[in-house]
């Protein structure tokens with residue numbers, strides 16, 4: 223089955239990654255690219271400041287960028303990927319859903335809404351059926367599915383492994399986040415070179431709330447948040463891609479460093495085209511994972527972990543993932559594959 227797809231915000235940092243993933247995708251065919259009014263009417267080549275180290279596929283370079291409006295997207299598009307600034311997403315995503323489009327969104331608006339599923343397919347695919355509640359409540363033919371924040375996505379698969387085996391009680395995390403997370407015009411070179419910035423607006427709150435929703439349970443009517451405590455501290459550093467995180471996970475049951483590592487290495491992946499064969503790559507070397515060396519594992523979809531150490535209440539470890547692949551575009555594409563597998567498109 224070929225699914226015709228559109229990308230909202232196709233010229234941005236995440237939008238370009240979406241194009242890169244959709245072009246060779248076995249089941250998806252790109253049919254529409256949207257951006258702001260200032261890009262509408264231009265060819266994709268003219269509108270996008272292409273920053274990926276592989277050329278823009280020729281046929282996509284010549285596509286016309288249209289305004290981000292449901293009337294501008296062909297009716298035979300089955301699936302929309304959204305990578306808009308969240309203020310724009312909050313306005314237009316519901317309009318697309320109301321017009322009948324199924325939307326897999328990477329933008330942060332609505333992630334904690336009770337009738338919006340927030341999903342990492344390898345972690346909580348069962349939450350997808352929140353869409354039934356959403357359709358009942360909102361009367362949409364379309365649907366809105368979200369993937370989480372890129373820093374949250376990095377730590378949640380390792381936490382899922384620990385929670386299944388030892389039950390998490392408290393999590394503390396400190397991040398070292400790449401500049402691509404802020405988008406192309408997010409931080410200037412004068413701000414970040416020879417520097418680190420110990421503040422990323424709203425990021426800590428997202429990690430603290432989204433992780434509890436992802437590891438929560440869905441009873442068929444609502445998602446109950448996990449009752450663990452989560453405290454986050456977020457920092458921007460001068461890497462291009464790849465968020466590295468130091469995590470302290472307290473558990474109800476005793477856990478050794480070796481057992482924690484083994485539990486993570488054994489967390490299964492799933493059978494979707496964009497899922498990596500190994501979901502969590504566990505390193506024995508204490509200095510791994512590192513952004514430059516490990517962000518591209520599993521085509522940027524593998525999470526890596528290492529540096530395991532027992533603490534008084536649980537275990538400490540480091541983890542890493544590619545923020546624009548596993549943390550953004552890859553996450554949305556994987557959610558699109560899940561929607562197709564479950565018959566939502």
Ligand SMILES: NC(=O)C1=CN([C@@H]2O[C@H](COP(=O)(O)OP(=O)(O)OC[C@H]3O[C@@H](n4cnc5c(N)ncnc54)[C@H](OP(=O)(O)O)[C@@H]3O)[C@@H](O)[C@H]2O)C=CC1
Pocket residue numbers: 230231232233234235236237256257258259260261262269290305306307308310328329330371372402403404405406407545546549550
């Ligand atoms: N970068 C990352 O690692 C991650 C980003 N995200 C989220 O993904 C979303 C996109 O981020 P990113 O790609 O980095 O952002 P960019 O700023 O790089 O791209 C934004 C995109 O949205 C379009 N756009 C901007 N304003 C409007 C508007 N008023 N109407 C229609 N389209 C508009 C832009 O078009 P134009 O080119 O015409 O301006 C561009 O295509 C954000 O919500 C971000 O928080 C989430 C996880 C990770």
Ligand SMILES: N[C@@H](CC(=O)OP(=O)(O)O)C(=O)O
Pocket residue numbers: 308328329330370371372373399400402403404422425428545
């Ligand atoms: N804030 C993240 C990226 C991002 O845009 O996250 P969100 O999808 O939650 O808005 C970062 O700076 O690395």
